[in-house]
Amino acid sequence: MSILEAIGLRKKYELGEHAVNALDGVDFVVEKGEFVGIMGPSGSGKSTLLHLLGGLDKPTDGEVTLAGKRLSLLNENESTLVRRHNVGFVFQFYNLLPTLSAAENILLPILIDGQDSDKYEDRLTRILEMVGLSGRRDHKPDQLSGGEQQRVSLARALVTEPAIVLADEPTGNLDTKTGVSIMNLLRRSCDELNQAIVVVTHDPTASAYADRVVFLRDGVVVKELRFESEKDLNERRRAVMATMEDLEAVML
Numbered sequence: 001m002s003i004l005e006a007i008g009l010r011k012k013y014e015l016g017e018h019a020v021n022a023l024d025g026v027d028f029v030v031e032k033g034e035f036v037g038i039m040g041p042s043g044s045g046k047s048t049l050l051h052l053l054g055g056l057d058k059p060t061d062g063e064v065t066l067a068g069k070r071l072s073l074l075n076e077n078e079s080t081l082v083r084r085h086n087v088g089f090v091f092q093f094y095n096l097l098p099t100l101s102a103a104e105n106i107l108l109p110i111l112i113d114g115q116d117s118d119k120y121e122d123r124l125t126r127i128l129e130m131v132g133l134s135g136r137r138d139h140k141p142d143q144l145s146g147g148e149q150q151r152v153s154l155a156r157a158l159v160t161e162p163a164i165v166l167a168d169e170p171t172g173n174l175d176t177k178t179g180v181s182i183m184n185l186l187r188r189s190c191d192e193l194n195q196a197i198v199v200v201t202h203d204p205t206a207s208a209y210a211d212r213v214v215f216l217r218d219g220v221v222v223k224e225l226r227f228e229s230e231k232d233l234n235e236r237r238r239a240v241m242a243t244m245e246d247l248e249a250v251m252l
Contacts, residue, residue, distance in 0.1 A: 002065075003086075003163050003196045004030040004053060009062035011048050011219075022048040023059070024219040030164065033194040035187065037207035039244070040216035046200045047168055049216065053198065054166045055083050067163055084113055088157030090167035094149040096141040102148075103128070103137040106155045113160075120159065127155045131185055147178030154182060158189055164196040165189065171206050183209045204244065208236035215247060223247060 006028040013020045023045045030036055038046050051057040052064060055071050064071045067086040071079055088109075096105045103124060107117045117124075128134045131151040141149055150170065157165050167186065171179030183199075187209045190197045199206060207213045215223040225243050227236050 001032055002029050003032045003067060004028075004198075005065045006049075006053060007063050009049065009052055009064070010060045011045070011052060011057070012060045021219050023052070025062075026216075026219070026221055028053065028214070028221075030196045030198055032163065032196055033190060034212075035190045035197040035210045036199070037210035037213040038198065038200045038216065039202065039204075039207055039213055039240070042202075044216040045219040046216055048219075050166050050168050050198065050200050054087050054089060055079050056089075084109065085160070086163045088160065088162040088165040090150075090154050090157045090165060090170045092169035092172040094141070094153040096149055096152060098141050101138045101140060102133060102144065102152045102155075105141070105152050106159050108156060109160050123159060123161075127158055130158075130188070131155045132181075147174055147181070150174060150178070150182055151185070154185055158193075158195075161193065162195065164198065167197070167199045169200055169202070171201065171203060176205075179203070179206065204237050204240040205233075207240050208233050213240060213243075215243065217247065 006026060009023050009026040009028070010021065011023040013022055026049060028049065038049065040046050052059050055064065055066060066082055069082050074082065097108070106124060106127065107120060110117050110120050128137055131154060133148060133151055133155065136144060136148060144152065165186065171182055174182065183206050186197050186199065189195050199210065201207050212224060212226040214221055223243060225239060227239070
C-alpha cells in the first residue's frame with residue numbers, strides 16, 4: 001500500500017523573462033516500509049521533488065497524495081497537520097534551536113503539536129538509545145559534534161513515529177564513518193518500524209542502503225534501479241556507480 005504518490009509533477013520557476021523547469025512530469029510512488037533513494041547531478045530536481053513530496057512547496061502542475069490526502073485540496077492549516085502527523089524531515093543542515101537541549105530539540109514536534117511531552121519520555125529514552133545519544137540528552141547544539149547534531153535531527157524526525165521520513169542529503173556534511181551510522185539508523189527505522197524512507201543523496205554508498213534508487217536528470221526520471229534483497233552493500237554500491245557511469249556516457 002502506498003504512503004506517498006505523485007503524478008505528473010511539474011515545477012516551473014520564473015527567472016525574469018526566462019522560465020526554468022525544475023521538474024517536468026515526474027511520477028513517483030513510495031510504499032509503506034520502503035526505502036527509496038533519489039540521485040542525480042546538481043540541478044536535476046532532487047531537492048525540488050523532495051520538497052513537493054513533503055508538501056513544503058506546491059507544484060506548478062500535478063498532484064501529490066500523502067497518507068491518503070490530496071495536498072492540492074487542503075488549505076495551509078490542513079496541509080500542515082498532514083505533514084506534522086505523517087512526515088519526519090531530515091535536512092543536510094540540522095536546523096536545531098541553539099537554546100534547547102538535545103532532548104528538547106527532539107521533542108519539539110510534540111510541543112508544537114500541543115501535546116504533553118512527559119507522555120513521550122519512554123519513547124524519547126528509546127530513541128536516544130537508538131541514535132547513541134543517551135549521555136548527551138541535556139547538551140546544547142554547540143556542545144555536540146556535527147554527527148551528534150545530525151543524529152539529534154534524525155531523532156527529532158523519528159520521535160512522532162511518522163509513516164514516512166524525507167531526508168535531503170542527510171550525510172552531506174558528515175565524515176564517512178558518521179555518514180554510515182546515519183544511514184544505518186535510517187535503514188533500521190525502515191526495517192524495525194516499517195517506516196517509508198526517501199533519501200536525496202549524491203553519494204553511491206548512501207543510496208546503496210535503499211531498496212531502489214530513482215535517477216533524475218533535467219527534471220525527469222531517467223532510470224530506476226531495484227536491488228535484490230540478498231545483495232550486500234558493496235554489490236549495491238557498485239551497481240549504483242555503474243548506473244551513474246552509464247547515464248553519464250549517454251549524455252556525452
